[in-house]
Amino acid sequence: MRRERGTPRDDWEKTIEGQGLAYHRAAHPEGLSRPYWDESVHYAFSMAEVESLEEQVEELHGMCLSAAEHVVAAGRLADFAIPEWAAADVARSWERRDPHLYARFDLRYDGTGPAKLLEYNADTPTSLLESSVVQWFWLKDTHPGDDQWNSIHERLIDRWRELPLPPGPTHFAWTNRDESGEEAMTLAYLQETAEQAGRQTVAVAMEDIGWDALNRRFVDVEERMIRSAFKLYPWEWMLAEPFGRHAVRHGTWIEPLWKALLSNKALLAVLWELFPGHPNLLPAYLDGPRDLTSYIAKPLLGREGASMRIVTPSGGQETPGSYGQEGYVFQGFEALPDFDGQRPVLGAWMIADEAAGLGIRETTGLITDDTSSFVPHRIEQS
Template structure:
């Protein structure tokens, strides 16, 4: 694993915007001089490194599925701040094995040892357009003879074909709260992969989904019953909404992407449960729910936090915090290991899973200790 620099393509901004990364300006703080998409640098991997990472990611995914079974079997919903009234719906969703499509593991990796799990974005993962499309086109333009860990597009199309969906169009829903366009473009891309799989699809805002009390079903603006709904609206938000009980109650008559049981995997309490179930596993960092215990350095992560907000890093050298409004739901305390330093920049590897198979890699960099909305996305390639 190496970090290299090179000159960006002429007119790269227009190129990536034409390929779907229309939000590369709006999704990034305006006071930063470094762009969100930065092709002036990239990472190089050997094929053996990628094969090792693929194996580790699929093992982690399998462990996560075992963790869901453990939570359901032992009723450990309180540890995950899942409301008790939602628990039967989570259990039923898992027992039915309601289908899932994709997720993203965030990993610490420096090329010299096993990757370490930082978190699993299993319900509403983003940076999909960058990972699947934009860096692939960059590779074909700049390093056409090299390879890339990137089968995301093909696997997504194949996954839609595998799903046992009901008749009628599949709805892809963003929220009007999306001010950057990232959510709209991500869902638009997912909708495109579903179109290529032969599905009939419809785009809709979450705010435009209505409840039909006569039919006891959700419906779109044309009064069509919604039988499949793909959303980037977190389940913890959905169950707290006025129509949360209907959403939970509709699990058996609708296909939700992602399914309700993903509430377990999209929660950072998962980190503590995995360490409890697999103590000492080479891909895990020690993590606890009741405090840092004997960890000499740790990071406090809110169970439902996003974009690195509301975190606290505690080391012998001092304490650092990030701003945010998360944390009322509780925290997990994970061993802190600084991200590896490559020329003053620290990468987080976003390893994608589609279905139950590893499918690709996206890398975000930051100069700080915590990866947040100021990070930049950089491409990668594989050399022989």
């Protein structure tokens, strides 16, 4: 694993916007000098490294499924801040194995040892378009003889064909809370992959979904019944809203309700309980840092690195935010590796239950937040 510099393509902004990354200018807070998409650098991997990472990621995914089984069987949903009224529905969703589409692991990896799990974005992961499409075309334009850990697009199409969805169109729902356009473009891309798989689709704003109380069903603005829906709207938000009581029992949602367990950082502590000392895990606890001298406190339902606190013998660091009311997990802290002053996080993608690709974000800070930049990667061909 190496970080290498290169010359950006002529008119690269126009190129990536034409590939769907129209939100790259709005993806960053104002005032940053570095662009969100930065192809002036990239990471190079050997095929052996990638094959090893694939094995590690699939093993981690299997461990996460075992953790979900344990949580349901032991009745530990309160540890995940699941509302008491929804606990049985989450359990039933898991017991039915409601179909799922995709997820993203965030990993610490420096090329010299096993990857370490930082968190699992298993409900509403983003940076998909960058990982699947945009960096693939970068590779073809700049290093056509090399390869990339990237079968995301093909696997998404295959997965849409496999999903046992009810008849009729699948609705794709975004939220009007999205101001950058990232969510809308991610939804449009996923909708396109579903259509390429032969699915009929309809776009709808989450705020425009209505509840037909007489017929006990969800409908769109044209009164069409919503039998299945893909959403980039977290389950914890849905469960906190009035219609959430209907959503857990009506319609097929992707991602399914049981993903509320895997997208919650309490998962990190359960994994450490079930697989103590596993080389891909960092120690993590729900009841405090215990004997950890360096740790990071993460809100169970936090996003974009907000409301986190790092504690080390040499000092600490906090990020602003309003998360944490639901509780924290305390995870052993290992600083992200330093490559030329930048600290990468590897985002390893799962499509269904198979590892499918890699996206990399990097920042100068110890916590990856909304100031990070996405950089492409390649696999060197020997």
